Amino acid sequence: IGHFRALANVYKHTGVEYLAATTWISPPTRMDEAVLQSEGQYSLFGKIGARREIPGCSLCMGNQARVRPNAVVFSTSTRNFDNRMGRDALCYLGSAELAAVISILGRIPTPQEYREHMAKCVSPFEASIYKYLDFTQMSARVPSFAVA
Numbered sequence: 001i002g003h004f005r006a007l008a009n010v011y012k013h014t015g016v017e018y019l020a021a022t023t024w025i026s027p028p029t030r031m032d033e034a035v036l037q038s039e040g041q042y043s044l045f046g047k048i049g050a051r052r053e054i055p056g057c058s059l060c061m062g063n064q065a066r067v068r069p070n071a072v073v074f075s076t077s078t079r080n081f082d083n084r085m086g087r088d089a090l091c092y093l094g095s096a097e098l099a100a101v102i103s104i105l106g107r108i109p110t111p112q113e114y115r116e117h118m119a120k121c122v123s124p125f126e127a128s129i130y131k132y133l134d135f136t137q138m139s140a141r142v143p144s145f146a147v148a
Helices: 002-014 030-038 041-047 096-105 111-121 123-129
Strands: 072-075 090-093
Touching (some): 002 030, 002 041, 030 041
């Protein structure tokens, strides 16, 4: 969930009060959501205007959420098939760090703007941002099934 922590760090360290671009956030699992909530990251997204979706596939799969027709989208997912996120939607793919800067500026930043945000908001905090989840520590474990 480091990419969500990086996103939150960019927002915190730039002092943004409200996002310039429509922003949707959907953690991949409930465990990710719970960790982000316990760290205080998740509430920040709502305070600055991000739409928080239920954990799981959302816009990236074109499931419960769809963008308006002809929207231009920047996504941190791994797919950008035609019409996947919405009718005639154009989709750019990239990192959560870049998505954070785009949502603040309302446009794709220049390379210099991006580097400045990373130097100020992400690089000094990498050790605390990019920590892996330990799935053996889940409080509600999925039952094991024997295969016959």
